Every structure is written in structure tokens, then in C-alpha cells.
Amino acid sequence: MALITYREALNRALREEMERDENVFLLGEEVGEYDGAYKVSKGLLDEFGEWRVRDTPIAENGFAGLGVGAAMVGLRPVVEFMTWNFALLAFDAIVNSAAKMYAMSGGQYNVPIVFRGPGGSALQLSAQHSQVPDPWYANIPGLKVCTPATPADALGLLKSAIRDNDPVVFIEGELLYNVKGEVPDGEHLVPIGVADVKRAGADVTIVTHAKMVHVALQAADQLAKEFEVEAEVIDLRCVRPLDTGLAIESVRKTNRAVVLEEGWPIAGIGAQLVDDIQREAFDALDAPIARVSGLDVPMHYARSLEKLIVPSPETVIRAVKHVCYLD
Amino acid sequence: MALITYREALNRALREEMERDENVFLLGEEVGEYDGAYKVSKGLLDEFGEWRVRDTPIAENGFAGLGVGAAMVGLRPVVEFMTWNFALLAFDAIVNSAAKMYAMSGGQYNVPIVFRGPGGSALQLSAQHSQVPDPWYANIPGLKVCTPATPADALGLLKSAIRDNDPVVFIEGELLYNVKGEVPDGEHLVPIGVADVKRAGADVTIVTHAKMVHVALQAADQLAKEFEVEAEVIDLRCVRPLDTGLAIESVRKTNRAVVLEEGWPIAGIGAQLVDDIQREAFDALDAPIARVSGLDVPMHYARSLEKLIVPSPETVIRAVKHVCYLD
Amino acid sequence: MASTEDVVNQDQFDGIPKEKLLEILRSMLMSRRFEEKTAESYQVGKIGGFCHLYIGQEAVATGAISALREDDYVITAYRDHAQALVRGMSPRKVMAELYGRIDGCSGGAGGSMHMFDKDINFMGGHGIVGTHLPIATGVGYAIRYRQTDQVCLCFFGDSVVNGGPFHEAFNMTAKWELPVVYIVENNSYGMGTDIDRVAAVDELFLRACAYQGKRAEQVDGQDVLAVHAAVKRAVVRAREEKRPTFIEAQTYRYLGHSMSDPAHGVYRTREEVAQERERDPINTFVDQLTDAGVITDEQVEEIDQQVIAEVEDAAEFAENSAVPGPEEIYRNVYSDEYRGGADGRDAWR
Amino acid sequence: MASTEDVVNQDQFDGIPKEKLLEILRSMLMSRRFEEKTAESYQVGKIGGFCHLYIGQEAVATGAISALREDDYVITAYRDHAQALVRGMSPRKVMAELYGRIDGCSGGAGGSMHMFDKDINFMGGHGIVGTHLPIATGVGYAIRYRQTDQVCLCFFGDSVVNGGPFHEAFNMTAKWELPVVYIVENNSYGMGTDIDRVAAVDELFLRACAYQGKRAEQVDGQDVLAVHAAVKRAVVRAREEKRPTFIEAQTYRYLGHSMSDPAHGVYRTREEVAQERERDPINTFVDQLTDAGVITDEQVEEIDQQVIAEVEDAAEFAENSAVPGPEEIYRNVYSDEYRGGADGRDAWR
Ligand SMILES: Cc1ncc(C[n+]2csc(CCOP(=O)(O)OP(=O)(O)O)c2C)c(N)n1
Ligand SMILES: Cc1ncc(C[n+]2csc(CCOP(=O)(O)OP(=O)(O)O)c2C)c(N)n1
Ligand SMILES: [Mg+2]
Numbered sequence A, B: 001m002a003l004i005t006y007r008e009a010l011n012r013a014l015r016e017e018m019e020r021d022e023n024v025f026l027l028g029e030e031v032g033e034y035d036g037a038y039k040v041s042k043g044l045l046d047e048f049g050e051w052r053v054r055d056t057p058i059a060e061n062g063f064a065g066l067g068v069g070a071a072m073v074g075l076r077p078v079v080e081f082m083t084w085n086f087a088l089l090a091f092d093a094i095v096n097s098a099a100k101m102y103a104m105s106g107g108q109y110n111v112p113i114v115f116r117g118p119g120g121s122a123l124q125l126s127a128q129h130s131q132v133p134d135p136w137y138a139n140i141p142g143l144k145v146c147t148p149a150t151p152a153d154a155l156g157l158l159k160s161a162i163r164d165n166d167p168v169v170f171i172e173g174e175l176l177y178n179v180k181g182e183v184p185d186g187e188h189l190v191p192i193g194v195a196d197v198k199r200a201g202a203d204v205t206i207v208t209h210a211k212m213v214h215v216a217l218q219a220a221d222q223l224a225k226e227f228e229v230e231a232e233v234i235d236l237r238c239v240r241p242l243d244t245g246l247a248i249e250s251v252r253k254t255n256r257a258v259v260l261e262e263g264w265p266i267a268g269i270g271a272q273l274v275d276d277i278q279r280e281a282f283d284a285l286d287a288p289i290a291r292v293s294g295l296d297v298p299m300h301y302a303r304s305l306e307k308l309i310v311p312s313p314e315t316v317i318r319a320v321k322h323v324c325y326l327d
Numbered sequence C, D: 001m002a003s004t005e006d007v008v009n010q011d012q013f014d015g016i017p018k019e020k021l022l023e024i025l026r027s028m029l030m031s032r033r034f035e036e037k038t039a040e041s042y043q044v045g046k047i048g049g050f051c052h053l054y055i056g057q058e059a060v061a062t063g064a065i066s067a068l069r070e071d072d073y074v075i076t077a078y079r080d081h082a083q084a085l086v087r088g089m090s091p092r093k094v095m096a097e098l099y100g101r102i103d104g105c106s107g108g109a110g111g112s113m114h115m116f117d118k119d120i121n122f123m124g125g126h127g128i129v130g131t132h133l134p135i136a137t138g139v140g141y142a143i144r145y146r147q148t149d150q151v152c153l154c155f156f157g158d159s160v161v162n163g164g165p166f167h168e169a170f171n172m173t174a175k176w177e178l179p180v181v182y183i184v185e186n187n188s189y190g191m192g193t194d195i196d197r198v199a200a201v202d203e204l205f206l207r208a209c210a211y212q213g214k215r216a217e218q219v220d221g222q223d224v225l226a227v228h229a230a231v232k233r234a235v236v237r238a239r240e241e242k243r244p245t246f247i248e249a250q251t252y253r254y255l256g257h258s259m260s261d262p263a264h265g266v267y268r269t270r271e272e273v274a275q276e277r278e279r280d281p282i283n284t285f286v287d288q289l290t291d292a293g294v295i296t297d298e299q300v301e302e303i304d305q306q307v308i309a310e311v312e313d314a315a316e317f318a319e320n321s322a323v324p325g326p327e328e329i330y331r332n333v334y335s336d337e338y339r340g341g342a343d344g345r346d347a348w349r
């Protein structure tokens, strides 16, 4: 076990996979000379050279499409978007080309590519730079979507994503890069599409993913201290495949659920969780499932409002108290 | 009352609003000389001239952005996408520019623009040309999203959309253009974000929108004939604002609900409906809410499979029988 | 290599062996006859969806692809039957795909717009205008990455030159010196829009001026040998110098944009179409060959009959191929066992 | 109009009235001092988010905007403080926006990257590279639509020339002859990337060759009068002939890409930055004015002091402006009463 940051975990995953397979290469804005806008690719250019660590022009749709073409002939591109907000320009390359190639070629051309970068809000980046794309990509068959919350999951999932033979949308947390956590020594792989219990508890189930896992854990600690409510925190880790089995099992035990996400409410990941849980555990539910999401507005720049728009432990606690009839 | 097609209704809405307000103009591929790929803009170039009916190059992101700029200085562009599949290239202009301008300018620059075109699958158009974008746009604050199912709603909603001061995503049914229906004579406006009961019934509630309204109505007729089940069919008409009030009311009466959509299941519109209904009518539900959606795959070209991927009356009937414990 | 006897000496054929000339003729005829049959089958409802025919443009695909090596790559847009056939895809596979049958090149999943055949490096068949250009750039990137001497040939339509993907792809291809030959099939129209009405440039090949390192030239797309020669030069340049080239082939589409579109219509006159048919690429080439005594009219007729027979066989094969069954629905969504949202979420099927 | 006495006779000022020259000097000083204060406030945490300073590039925004009429439009990217100030936005409004306060030009909703002021036709302030170019094209379209003689001036960074939005916007602007003046602030770098490493063209203005009808020229972006003259010509052309122009202004950014980025770093040397600082646009212009006797060093000092005082006042104003309260959250999402998913879906706030 070693204690490293989420950023270091991603860097290690890239280095290990590039050393393991010469077909793996990284491309994107500033990934080379600059070591990446968030320094995730630190040192890789020096180690692997410009053909394997390629600085691109600002042409998201173009270099995402380039990645698709390279993947179709057997390379394994890792396309870095400086942030997922800029990938809106590459939405077509991801959804119409990458996600559909294998199906529309009748299973001839699979596309082993990873699209990665930070998503979600950070600090005061305002409307165009603070978005959660998770639900859009989770909706698309042909893609897999990973959203790691911890260094260990970031390491293990990115390695699995690079080895995966299908396109993977890999959404990192802009505010998680400095988060530290234990990661196993040696090869560490986390299977794509398998949820994880991040905290055990018998009274209520909190289902969430990405950055919100940390918010849920903070809320859970406070709930235990102040209200003697033991919350089970389930981290989906990926939103496609969406593994709701653990959550459903947990709800059958706790009979109460809160689903939490950073993004906007309408047709969000939380909505899908509610659908799956009520379908599979209807009779086990003692109360309607409560959803907590980011507020339904473009992000404000003012810190005073940003704080209120993104879900906080307090919001989660209120929701939990409601489903536990403590309010 | 006059009996006209959905296509004629849209054409009438455009003509009436262009005559009413000289700031309204139409732009897109083939909208002029060619009368529109689906002939929705028939005759408009002759009547209004090239500055108000502009044939564009194939540059979706560019002309969508052009529309945003024109709208910011007071014009009212109607941007036609030949189909919404091509709008994936304009996703940034719609989501990062149109939807956020009013908020990020602190309420100074509203964007009175309509983005319109056909969505969903048609007949054997395969993966890249058969997609339902409804959930992606419904997720975005700053947008309004209309999905009319009938000529009367197409007419009334498009006129309201053009008069609306905010960006409206207007998704037409590629297979609905030839559908005929009664439309009131004279000015007909349908408010954006108000659902409508398309068939009354006391035994089960079917909540849906767009093309699936017709599938639901067929299913309802068969259910009445063959199983004496009277289904209430609620047409959302818009998916943002998402008016679930009628649906919730109906479920309180029928105690059973099926939510139906053409698109993919994960984080779809149906998921949001389940969330809203179970939250507001939890105690009224006698059974879990059943969801029917398109299958979770890129669309196949083969007609034999396309038929199975898009929800049919038979699928809906199976779901209804399930929630009514008739299976 | 062809032995000296087969080499036709007229310089007009600049040393192309006779067998190669006949292969080129045969390819053009195949493409023409195949699509005449396609139109017929479409009219009687055996083919569905959007179907774009190449009739009139045969010299472009044939002249270009015949200049490639077997291990090179070919990629194009949705008007892709000719490129697939010339590249060597069996007419049976192409027709079965059009019929939406299990023996189609893409198992009936793609249809007319999405022909793919990995065995011959035929990379599709893409439906979103312009978006396959960056994909071609990626193939070129992979070639240099692996340091092989392959080439990627990318066809696209005139309307592509006004879109962002064209610009982003050309800039990266030129900057990184990727072995890609881009060839625009300039048939003057994007659907019903005359390219001159929407492009702020007189001659499309001039757009290359904005990408130093990318050579450009214009060629008569109705002259199969001219196209062949231009692409051959470009291929050598790509293979040996790793430099991209942009070729504008001026051609013409005889029929409507797609099967649901009239041959002329408001955007062009019946006369214009009739006049363009005068410079038919196949007739022109046949005359060239017969005048030069390379082949007789009877031999042309013979080849034509063989081609027609092969097309009929393809149609019959397609007719008898199985319609894809439900078990195919989820098969090619992912290359592993994951089956999408299938679990419980579509319980009603 | 300025009376003849105010007109400075040296041709080097090609007839620009003295008051106008002083206004230009004042604008550059304001932009410089304002951003020095901005950096200071950022360091102590009074300003957050991404913050991109224009220090070193002042001559571009000042020279260009000073050539406009009040009813013309201005639009730019996220490096937008200088353009806002030169256009006439009050320093108080800009600083309050940076502080995220209610009296900011956008009520604290936009911050550094999104300055907007409808009263002076200042259209932002856009964060996604290149995507405001089509918006400018739309403004040009609206001008011709309404048949007024306004002009739209659009600033953007060098890295924009490699993206699709640039291409699509330039093609439409040139084809439809829209009165838009596009000016690229070529500071040689896009973040840490030297433009020469990613653009397949030596001189950015050459890209205009692909869009007939769009004139292009290159100008020294550190010479405020040269920029002013070039933009003035372009504006006349746009106003009278309805023709677009593409101007490349060669300039330099002294500080890091944003406040979180070091001044030089791996992509450029300390020496390069020091050397570029030698041709400081403000010093150059001051020398020009004093040498020509238009103004004395004392008078420059006086203006500078006034500017500094105004900046301090702006900071104090921002400091005292209210922090937006919860009631602001949903206010500007829609211009009618619809409040998004608020109903029930966020019951826990
Ligand atoms: C991005 C995008 N926009 C619109 C369409 C609809 N569409 C299909 S083909 C076509 C015309 C393309 O013309 P061109 O590129 O000249 O090719 P051609 O059909 O002449 O071979 C259009 C507008 C599309 N497929 N993709
Ligand atoms: C589409 C997009 N991709 C990436 C980014 C991240 N980013 C912000 S500024 C910038 C560099 C832009 O450089 P340039 O256009 O030269 O403008 P400058 O910063 O030099 O003024 C990048 C890559 C972005 N904002 N938008
Ligand atoms: Mg064409």
C-alpha cells in the first residue's frame, strides 16, 4: 500500500499501460511539453516521445476523431480533454463515431479508445466551465462511462479502460486531483461497471458516484455522530455499465434510499437509480426515494451561490432525515 | 377546424410568425431553394426572400452559433437542423452558448432562438441517423424543449417557441410529418410546458411524449377492447419544462403507471417521470412503475430488428398488463 | 508485374498494363450495373433507408482506388457502394447489406450508408458529413506511428469543405505530415445546394492554401486515367515523403441526391443533366480503349454481360440470405459480454 | 468633430486629434493599472476562478476599439478585461464582477471570463475557445438584415485558427459579405503551446486565402497607432462595402496564461519575456507622444495617477458591493417565470 494523490494515480495508470503496450498513446492539448493542464501526464513526453504523447491544436472534434481512426486500425489512444466542458465540441465524434462504429460495421471495427479529463464544477469557473456530462454519456449505448472517486479506483479503472476494447468515457473530478488515498502496490485493476460499498450501514442507503462520494461520506459521519443513523454509502464507480445490484441489495436491508449526484436533476443519473430501485425493491421501501442533485441552473461565478448549487453534506443530511422520518 | 398534416402545421406556424414579426428568420441546410429536406419550409423563400430564409453551408456548429449571435442583438432565428442527429456537431453552440448566455451575462443577453428539426428513428436509417436526443437537452437548464405529437400541438407550440424569449429546442417527429389532425382556425397557441390528456381512463396511466403518444393511444384502444382496461394517456408535449402534475394526478386516481419513450433507457425521460411520480404519489402506487423505452442499442438498419428496438403497442400492452397484475 | 507484351504503348495510357486497363473498365461497369440494379431493388422495396447512388461519378472511385496497394486504407462517406466494390468487396456482400441481410458486409446493421470490410481495409461508409476526415487523419497518424509505408485514401463530397471537421483534419494532417490522400468528389452539389452558393472560394482545391505542406491539384473526374495518374502521384508522395495531398476531382451525379430525390429538380435543369451525361466517364474510357485498339466493342459487351450476370447473382444471393433475428440485436454493441441496459430495463420484450 | 487646433500635425499620428491620442493613452494605462490591481486582489483571494490578464497586449484592444463608433458591437474571448474597459465599461462594474458581487456587470454570475454590458454593445466574454466567432458572424448577419451601417469587431486568440468554428465562421462571413472585423491577438502562445507547433501555416493572416472576399493584413500589435489605422481601414470597408477583414496583430503576453500559470515556464524562457517587455506598447506610445511634444512626462504621470486612483476606487467599490444572495440563484436562468427543475426536485435546500 502507498498513499498517493488521485493525480499521481492517473499518471501511474498511464505510465504503466504505456510501458505495457506500445499501442497506447496519449493526445490532447498541453499533454506533452506542459505536462498536462492538471499535470496528469507529468513526465510522459520525456519518457515516450512526441508520437506517443502528442500535443494537439485546439480542435476537440478533430483530435477526438483522429483518435477514433487510430483506434480502428489497432492503436489504443487516450484522448485527453482539458475539461469535459470542451468535449461538447467533440460530442459527435464520441457519440456518432466512437460509440456506433462497432455496431454499424457489424462487429468488424471495435474502437479501443479512452476519452478522459476532468468533469463537474471546480471553484468559481462559472457556467461554461462547470458542468456534469455524466447523464448524457450514460444514455449512449456503445460507450462505457467511468467516474472514479478515489486514487485506487482512478488507478484501477483507468488501467481497465485503456485495456478495454470499446470506447470508454472517463470522467475525473477536477477537485479530486489532490485527494490522497491508499493504492495497492503492484498491478491494480478495477473492473468497469462494478459498484463498491464505501461505508457500511444499516439504516439508510446513499447511492452516489464521483466527487459526491466524499460528500456522502462526510454526511454519513455526521449522521452517525449527531443522529445515530448509520448510512451505507454505495459508490457506483461507473455510470455505464450502471451496476445497481449493490444499491438494491442495500435498500432491501435499509428500506430507505437517498440518491445523490452533482449534476442537474432532470433525467440525471439519480433518476435512473430511482427507477431501478423502485422497480426491484418496491416492497422494501418504507419511504419514497429522495434525490439530491445540483440545482437546476447554469453555475454562478459568485462563491456564495456556487456553494449552494453544488450538493453539500448538509443537503444530504436533510434528505436522509426526511426518508428516515426524522424531520 | 381544418384537417392538415403535421408538416403543414409547422409550415403554417413559420409563415404566420414570419408575417407577424419581421425579426423572425429561418436558416439551415436546404431550407430555401429546396423548400426544406422534409418540405417544412415550402414556399417561404419565395415569400420572404433570402435574408429571411437562408440556405447555409453544412456547418451546424457555425450556423447555430450564427443564430445565437443574431438572437443576442434582437432577431428571432429559427435554426433548422436537417435532423437532430447532425446537431451533435452543434451541441456546444446550443449548450454552452445559447443555454448559458442569459445567466452568465447576469440577465442582459437573452437568446430568443428556436433550434428545430426531426428527431428519433424513421425507417431503416441505421445508427447515426436514428437517435432520440430528448434526455440530453431536457437535462440542460437554460433551454426549453418541445416535442409535439400532433398537428395542433406542432402548430401551437412552434408559434409559442418562436415568441419565447429563451432558447427552445424543438424536436419534431421524422415519422409524424404526414400525420393528419384537426387544427383550430385562426390564431392557435399552445403554452410551452403544459401536458395534455390525450385519452381519459381510470385503470392505468400511460405517460409519454412525441411519436410514442400514437403508440400509447393504439395500445390503449387495444387494452380497452381486449382486456377492458381503460388507460389514461398523458402527453407531456414538452420535456422541459417537464409538467408532471397531470401525470401525478392521474396516478393518484389509477394507482398504476407505465412511462413510455422512444429513446434509450439509462437516464431517459422515463426515469425522471418515475422519480417524480414515486416522490409525489408514492402511497397511491399499487405496483412499481413500469418503464418502456427503446432498446439500449445503436439502431440497426435491418427492418426486422428496427421493429423490435422501437417500442410498439404490444410492448406497452405487456407493461400495462404487468402493472395491472394481468400477466 | 505485367510482362512487356501486355504493356500498351500509347503514352495516353502512360504505361498502364492492358490487364490493369481492363480491370479499371470492369470496375466502372460493375459499379454502374450494380447501382442500376440497386435502384430497381429500391423501387420495389427490397432496399430501404437513405440510398445514395454514384452513377456518373464512377471514374473517381475507380481511378483513385486502382492506384492503391492492397494494404492501404480506404474511407469514404455514405455514397459508398462504388468505393466498396472497386476496392474489392464482393457484390454479394454489398447487395446483401443493402437488403439488410445477415450475409451483408455489416450483417445488415449498416445498410447503404455504412459499408465496412476489415479484410480489405475498407473503413466505411460514414453518415455524418465531414466527420470521417479526422478519422482518416487518425489512420494516417497510426501509419506514421507504426512506421509502415501504407497510405490512407479518403473520399468526401464538395460540401465538406465548408465544415469544421475538414479544417481541423487538414491542419493536423499537414502539420504532422501524415500519409493521407484526400480526394473531394466535386459533383457541384450538396444535396440541392450548388457549392458556389455556400463556399467562399471559387475552386475547392484552393482551400489547401491555408495548410502549408499539403499539396493540391484539380483533375477531370470524368477521365478515369487522369484521376488514376493524379492519385498515383499523391500516393507516391504519401508513401515516400509522408506528405498529404488534396485532390479535387470534378465530376457529376446523374441521379438525385438519394433515391427519394428527383434527378434534377429546382436546383439544376434537365438540360444540365443531359449535357453532363454527354461526357459519361465509362463511354469516354471505352472509346479511348477501342480507338487505341486495346479492346473491341465485342469484348466490351462481353465484359458488360459478365458484370450484369454477377450483379444478378448478387441480388439473388441477397434475396436468399437470412433476415437478422432477435439474437442479433445486442451482439455488436460491445465487444465483450456487457449487454447494455438490457438487465430488467427492457423487461417487456 | 475636433477643432483644427487640437489636431496634432505630425503625420505619424495621421491626423488623430490630440484629445483622442490622450484618450488612447489613458485607456492603455487604465487597462494596465486595472490588471495590476486585479493580480493583487487575486493573490489575496478576493477574486477566484480562472483569471487571464492582458498585460503587454494593451495596444491591440485599445487601438482597435478606439476605431469604432458607439453603436458598433464588440465581442471577445475570456481574456476580456481590457476590451471591456476600453469599450467604456466602468472599472467599478468590471472589478465588482471580478469580486463576484451584485454590482458587477453580470451581477457576479460571470466573473473574469464573462464580462457583458448591453448598454455599450459589449457582448462578452466567452470561455470556449473559438465559439464566439460564429456569434460575431451572427451579429454581422443581423446588421445586414436590418440594413444599418454598424460593424462587429471580434477579438480572438491565435490558437483559434486551428479550430472548426473559425473555419465555419470565416466561410459564412466572407460568402455573405458581413460587416465583421476579425482581429487575432497573436501572442504566439495558446496556453503553453507555441502556435508554430500546432498550426500548418507560417503567418496566421495567410489563412484568409481560403475565404475569397475576406481581406487580411498583419500589423504590429505593440504599436497602438498601427493597430488603430488598420482597424479603421477595416471598419470603413465593413461599414461602406459590407466586406469582412481579418487582421493579425502580433503582440505578447507578459504574464502566465492565467493567474495559476507561471510567467514563463517550460514553453518560453525568462529571456524571451524580458526581451519582449523591451517593446512595451505603453512606453513606446508615451515616448512617441513626448518626443513629438504632444504631451510632457509630467502630464503622463498626472494621467497615470488619475487612473490609479480610479482603479483604487473601483476596488473599494467592489469590496463594498453586496455578495449575491440565494434569491439570485434562479433569477437569470430564464427570462420568464419558469424556474427550472426547482419544483420539488430540490426539496432539500
Ligand atoms: C453534418 C451533416 N449535416 C447534414 C447532413 C445531411 N446530408 C446528407 S448528404 C448531404 C449533402 C452532402 O453533399 P456532398 O458533401 O457534396 O456529397 P454528395 O452527396 O454530393 O456526394 C447532406 C446535407 C449530414 N448527413 N451530416
Ligand atoms: C474549446 C476549448 N478548448 C480548450 C480550452 C482551454 N483553454 C482555455 S484558453 C486556452 C488557450 C487559448 O489560447 P489563445 O487562443 O492563443 O488565446 P490566449 O489565451 O493566448 O489569449 C485553452 C486551451 C477552452 N477554453 N476551450
Ligand atoms: Mg456533392
Ligand SMILES: [Mg+2]
Residues within 6 Å of the ligand: D157, D158, D159, D185, D186, D187, D188, D189, D190, D191
Ligand atoms: Mg495566444
